[in-house]
Amino acid sequence: xxxxxxxxxxxxxxxxxxxxxxxxxxxxxxxxxxxxxxxxxxxxxxxxxxxxxxxxxxxxxxxxxxxxxxxxxxxxxxxxxxxxxxxxxxxxxxxxxxxxxxxxxxxxxxxxxxxxxxxxxxxxxxxxxxxxxxxxxxxxxxxxxxxxxxxxxxxxxxxxxxxxxxxxxxxxxxxxxxxxxxxxxxxxxxxxxxxxxxxxxxxxxxxxxxxxxxxxxxxxxxxxxxxxxxxxxxxxxxxxxxxxx
Amino acid sequence: xxxxxxxxxxxxxxxxxxxxxxxxxxxxxxxxxxxxxxxxxxxxxxxxxxxxxxxxxxxxxxxxxxxxxxxxxxxxxxxxxxxxxxxxxxxxxxxxxxxxxxxxxxxxxxxxxxxxxxxxxxxxxxxxxxxxxxxxxxxxxxxxxxxxxxxxxxxxxxxxxxxxxxxxxxxxxxxxxxxxxxxxxxxxxxxxxxxxxxxxxxxxxxxxxxxxxxxxxxxxxxxxxxxxxxxxxxxxxxxxxxxxxxxxxxxxxxxxxxxxxxxxxxxxxxxxxxxxxxxxxxxxxxxxxxxxxxxxxxxxxxxxxxxxxxxxxxxxxxxxxxx
Ligand SMILES: Cc1cc2nc3c(=O)[nH]c(=O)nc-3n(C[C@H](O)[C@H](O)[C@H](O)COP(=O)(O)OP(=O)(O)OC[C@H]3O[C@@H](n4cnc5c(N)ncnc54)[C@H](O)[C@@H]3O)c2cc1C
Numbered sequence: 001x002x003x004x005x006x007x008x009x010x011x012x013x014x015x016x017x018x019x020x021x022x023x024x025x026x027x028x029x030x031x032x033x034x035x036x037x038x039x040x041x042x043x044x045x046x047x048x049x050x051x052x053x054x055x056x057x058x059x060x061x062x063x064x065x066x067x068x069x070x071x072x073x074x075x076x077x078x079x080x081x082x083x084x085x086x087x088x089x090x091x092x093x094x095x096x097x098x099x100x101x102x103x104x105x106x107x108x109x110x111x112x113x114x115x116x117x118x119x120x121x122x123x124x125x126x127x128x129x130x131x132x133x134x135x136x137x138x139x140x141x142x143x144x145x146x147x148x149x150x151x152x153x154x155x156x157x158x159x160x161x162x163x164x165x166x167x168x169x170x171x172x173x174x175x176x177x178x179x180x181x182x183x184x185x186x187x188x189x190x191x192x193x194x195x196x197x198x199x200x201x202x203x204x205x206x207x208x209x210x211x212x213x214x215x216x217x218x219x220x221x222x223x224x225x226x227x228x229x230x231x232x233x234x235x236x237x238x239x240x241x242x243x244x245x
Numbered sequence: 246x247x248x249x250x251x252x253x254x255x256x257x258x259x260x261x262x263x264x265x266x267x268x269x270x271x272x273x274x275x276x277x278x279x280x281x282x283x284x285x286x287x288x289x290x291x292x293x294x295x296x297x298x299x300x301x302x303x304x305x306x307x308x309x310x311x312x313x314x315x316x317x318x319x320x321x322x323x324x325x326x327x328x329x330x331x332x333x334x335x336x337x338x339x340x341x342x343x344x345x346x347x348x349x350x351x352x353x354x355x356x357x358x359x360x361x362x363x364x365x366x367x368x369x370x371x372x373x374x375x376x377x378x379x380x381x382x383x384x385x386x387x388x389x390x391x392x393x394x395x396x397x398x399x400x401x402x403x404x405x406x407x408x409x410x411x412x413x414x415x416x417x418x419x420x421x422x423x424x425x426x427x428x429x430x431x432x433x434x435x436x437x438x439x440x441x442x443x444x445x446x447x448x449x450x451x452x453x454x455x456x457x458x459x460x461x462x463x464x465x466x467x468x469x470x471x472x473x474x475x476x477x478x479x480x481x482x483x484x485x486x487x488x489x490x491x492x493x494x495x496x497x498x499x500x501x502x503x504x505x506x507x508x509x510x511x512x513x514x515x516x517x518x519x520x521x522x523x524x525x526x527x528x529x530x531x532x533x534x535x536x537x538x539x540x541x542x543x544x545x546x547x548x549x550x551x552x553x554x555x556x557x558x559x560x561x562x563x564x565x566x567x568x
Contacts, residue, residue, distance in 0.1 A: 013495065013515065017383040035496065093359060094352065117361075119495070121379050121386070124340070124361040124398070128317060128349035137426045138317050140346035153430065157342055158315075159254050160441055161434035165314075168426035174346070177497060178489070208391075210358030213379070215387040225528070225541040231555035234527070234545055235563055242525055242543070244447075244504045245471060245560065 001150075001169075003044045003058045004109040005080070006100065006127070007037040008090065009071040010120045019216040024120070031071050035183070036115025038078075042180040043145060044113055045079045051147045057081040059109070063090045063099050069199065076194035077186035083197070088204030092211040097129035103202045104134065110169045111152060113145075116176040121213070127174040137171035143178030246281040246303075247273040248333045250324060251296065252343050253284060258292040260406065260444060261339045263299050267407040268366075268399050269337045270300025276370050281305065281331055282413075283324055286312045293415065300409035309422040315343060316425035321350035326420050328355070333394065335373070340398035341443070348398050358390035364403035364501075364522060381495055381518040401443060402501045403522060442491065445474035448502040450493060450520075452478040454509020454530065454549060458486040463553040464508060470560055476500070478510050494519035509549045512537025 011017075012030040019025055033041070041060060048055040060075040061084040062068050072083045086099045104112075114127030131138035143162065144155030154165040154173060167173075186194070228234050238245040249269035251262050269280045282301040284293065287308050296304060305327050311319060324347065328336070336351055338344035340362045352359035360375055367375040373390040375397070442448065449468040451461065468475045475491060482492035493500055495515040501522035508529050510516060517540050520526065528541035529549050538544055545552060 011380075013381070015380075017380045019384070093349065094356070097349075097353060119381050122362060122377075122381065123359075124345055125349035125352065125359050128346055129353040129359075131318070132321065132350035132353035136318075138346065138350070139427065140317060141342035158432075158434070159342075160436075161432070163314075163429050163433065164431040166428040166430055171426075177492070210352075210356065210390060210392045211360060212389050212391060213386040214374075214389050216379070217376075217385045217387075219383070219385065222540075222542075225538045225544045227538075227544050227546060229545070230559075231545070231552050232559040232562070234543060235556060235559040237543055238504065238525075238527070239563055242504075244525060245563070 001055050001110045002108060003047070003055060003111045003113065004104070004107070005037060005041045005044050005058065005060050005075075005113045006115075006130075007041065007060050007062050007071070007075055008034040008118045009062060009064050009068040010034045010118055013119055017218070022215060024216070033071055033074055034115055034118045036117065036175065038183040039180040040113040040115050040175045041075055041078060041080060042182075042184040043175070045184060046180065047145065047147055054147060054150065059083060061086070061100060061103070063088060063096045065089050072199055073194050074186065076197045077190040078184045079190060081197065083199045084202060085199055086202045086204055088206065091209035093123040093125035093129055094211070095207045095209040097126050097133055098207040099204055100126075100130050101133035102205050112170070112172045114172060114174050116174060127172050131172040137168055138174065139165065139167055139171060140174040142173040142175045145173065145175075145179065246278050246331055246333055247276065247335045247337060248281050248283060248324070248328055248331070249301065250336070250338045250344065250347065251282050251284050251301075252339055252341070253286055253288045253292070256286070256288055258288065258295065261341060261401050263295065263406050264401070264404055265337060265339045265399060266296050266299035266301050267409070268404045270409050271366055271407065272335060272337060272397075273300070275367065276334060278334070279303065281327075281333065283327055285320060285323060297413040298408050298410050299406065300411055301413050302411050304413055304415045305418055306415055307417060307420055307422070311422040311424050314425055314427050314429045316427045317346040317350055319423055319425050321347050321354065323420055323422055324351055325354050327418060330418070335394060336396045338396070338398045340400050344398050348396050352396040355394050356392055357394035357396050358392045359396040359398070360388050360390065361398045362400045363397050364400045382521045400501060400522065402446075440472070440474040442474045442476055442493070442498055443500055445500070446503045447471055447473035448476050448500060448504070448523075449473045449506040449508065450476035450478070450510060451481060451487070451508050452510030453480050454511075455481070455486070456509075456550075460550065461487070463550075463557065467553055467557050467560070470557060473506070478516055507537050507541070508553070510537055511535050512540055
């Protein structure tokens with residue numbers, strides 16, 4: 001079985017977000033693997049380790065210009081075997097999914113893992129879009145994946161609970177909370193090995209985005225908190241002023 | 246027309262179902278067109294009828310054994326066929342597990358630009374321009390869709406119910422419903438009747454300041470008294486004081502209740518990422534400099550263990566005075 005994990009390169013989640021000339025200001029920003037993707041990769045590597053020989057390889061793919069490579073190296077240091085980089089700036093969910101669909105045309109991954117959302121543009125769409133463009137199955141709200149013999153068992157969150165599924169391969173799984181608990185931290189050996197692992201750079205198709213962000217705004221400062229002294233005042237404010245109790 | 250995918254929950258509609266109808270109806274009004282509702286699977290007659298109140302003029306209702314279990318590829322194939330036979334300019338879905346599974350597939354199929362987790366109506370429709378949160382709530386982006394068709398997913402509870410009574414025609418359609426490629430091996434659903442966190446209007450949430458699981462009694466009592474769901478911060482779930490399903494924040498559930506009570510929660514940026522869409526945040530914290538007070542609308546600087554019992558009493562007194 002071959003697993004591919006899609007990763008995106010995002011600013012560290014504690015970054016103070018600023019804009020310059022209507023673009024995200026990258027000055028001084030630390031870049032990381034998108035947290036959900038990092039957990040997805042962690043799970044893929046856990047499965048590979050647990051099921052010796054059943055999983056041939058775990059690859060990662062990213063749509064990014066060359067400046068995304070340090071983040072790809074981090075994924076390789078965590079233990080991914082190889083990487084694909086589609087050489088273009090990610091523009092919107094559609095162009096990213098369409099570039100990936102093209103780059104993966106001749107590949108034979110059985111499972112493609114994608115994090116729920118990227119912490120930058122919060123698009124929530126690449127995974128299921130990619131599945132549609134590739135004409136394959138997809139499952140969303142995936143909170144766990146296990147191997148049972150040669151079969152993958154997918155845990156999906158549903159209204160008020162969860163279910164365990166057998167999904168026909170190949171498929172895309174959009175993963176969320178629960179998929180892995182803590183991200184795998186690369187060790188020294190991993191970091192050294194990562195330097196020699198291949199990153200296959202694929203030329204982009206230059207697919208036009210369908211969505212464009214034209215203007216950014218920081219949230220307006222909200223009015224200061226109204227502090228009161230007693231529980232009674234608080235309940236009354238919520239009842240009379242806010243009308244919510 | 247604007248196609249609204251109206252999800253049912255085990256054969257019943259919930260607030261989210263009527264909310265998406267309300268939202269679609271407002272978008273349709275802006276576009277000078279009407280709403281085509283799509284319901285897949287069997288749904289109680291009264292629930293279907295209820296859609297009339299929220300502006301659905303035409304409803305396509307498909308029932309077919311292949312619609313269970315939920316397979317996003319099958320559902321998007323069915324919705325796409327319906328869209329192809331009608332003149333659809335925009336699609337709206339609820340931004341929940343099911344909506345998020347289908348909407349991007351529809352967007353890819355029709356090469357329609359998608360804007361996810363929107364919390365308001367578009368600013369304009371030609372071209373579709375809408376503001377959405379980015380960087381997990383740290384900024385807003387004015388987003389323009391350049392394709393002819395658009396897909397929007399609506400953040401649950403952000404628009405609410407808006408009545409717009411119309412008379413509705415219900416039709417079925419001859420449609421190809423392929424067999425699902427998904428088999429359910431096991432299902433586990435909570436039947437306790439508790440309000441699911443993502444749907445709750447009121448949420449009472451506890452953090453590390455609650456001190457330990459043994460102190461949750463008054464929090465639960467207050468929550469059940471006011472009809473709220475309970476939530477918690479990540480360390481509380483990590484410690485096992487509360488079930489993981491209650492964890493809210495960047496790495497947990499993202500919620501938008503009317504009121505979010507943050508009790509003994511410091512208000513870390515990752516925590517706020519999951520609750521900042523709440524209409525009101527009420528904070529109780531012993532530390533007047535806790536960052537939660539910057540996000541809060543109302544608050545008390547004080548000991549939550551002393552204040553919770555007093556809040557219970559005050560609420561009872563307020564209700565008694567009302568009657
Ligand atoms: C990548 C990443 C993702 C994360 N994701 C999340 C997430 O999804 N959700 C989340 O919650 N956190 C998340 N965190 C953790 C987050 O940074 C904070 O550590 C966490 O939210 C703190 O939880 P807390 O407020 O319960 O605890 P603390 O920060 O310890 O705060 C406890 C508060 O209780 C107050 N207090 C103490 N005693 C009392 C009393 N008697 N009465 C009233 N107040 C009292 C204290 O003044 C303090 O403000 C994440 C962190 C990282 C790095």
